[in-house]
Amino acid sequence: METENSKRIFLKALSKAQYLCSRQEKCLFDIEKKLIEWEVPEKFHKKIFRELKQGKYIDEKRFAESYVRSKFRNNRWGKIKIRYGLTGKRINEEIINRAILTKIPDEEYQTVLTNLLKGKSSVLKEPSGFAKLAKLIKYATAKGFEYDLVKKSAGQFTDSC
Numbered sequence: 492m493e494t495e496n497s498k499r500i501f502l503k504a505l506s507k508a509q510y511l512c513s514r515q516e517k518c519l520f521d522i523e524k525k526l527i528e529w530e531v532p533e534k535f536h537k538k539i540f541r542e543l544k545q546g547k548y549i550d551e552k553r554f555a556e557s558y559v560r561s562k563f564r565n566n567r568w569g570k571i572k573i574r575y576g577l578t579g580k581r582i583n584e585e586i587i588n589r590a591i592l593t594k595i596p597d598e599e600y601q602t603v604l605t606n607l608l609k610g611k612s613s614v615l616k617e618p619s620g621f622a623k624l625a626k627l628i629k630y631a632t633a634k635g636f637e638y639d640l641v642k643k644s645a646g647q648f649t650d651s652c
């Protein structure tokens with residue numbers, strides 16, 4: 492039998508979680524971290540998750556799509572770094588694949604990569620050569636772009652390679 496105090500703790504945690512989810516797109520992993528931070532007893536976690544899903548406060552597919560859009564457009568991350576970020580939030584691989592496929596058009600992906608490389612190339616001290624190519628490749632792969640694609644695109648910003 493649930494005590495009055497136990498019910499109050501559950502409702503308070505649920506209310507805080509609903510508020511958090513209504514302000515910004517969240518995934519179950521984010522909410523779980525918050526529940527632990529708020530010291531909500533573990534026995535309430537699954538019930539809170541169920542309530543949040545039923546109330547459409549949390550939707551992993553919607554979260555993944557929002558994450559992909561945001562990290563690609565605002566942070567100019569590549570697919571590898573985006574995938575790694577979503578995997579770290581325990582999002583299902585199938586949901587990740589679908590979100591990346593639908594939210595990052597190939598032409599726009601190539602354009603973003605080219606613009607990143609162009610911007611980095613203009614601030615590098617090396618005028619050309621392998622050192623410049625290496626720095627461009629290192630920069631773009633650190634942003635999460637695929638090595639082969641980066642190598643092919645970076646070649647146009649170096650003269651003697």
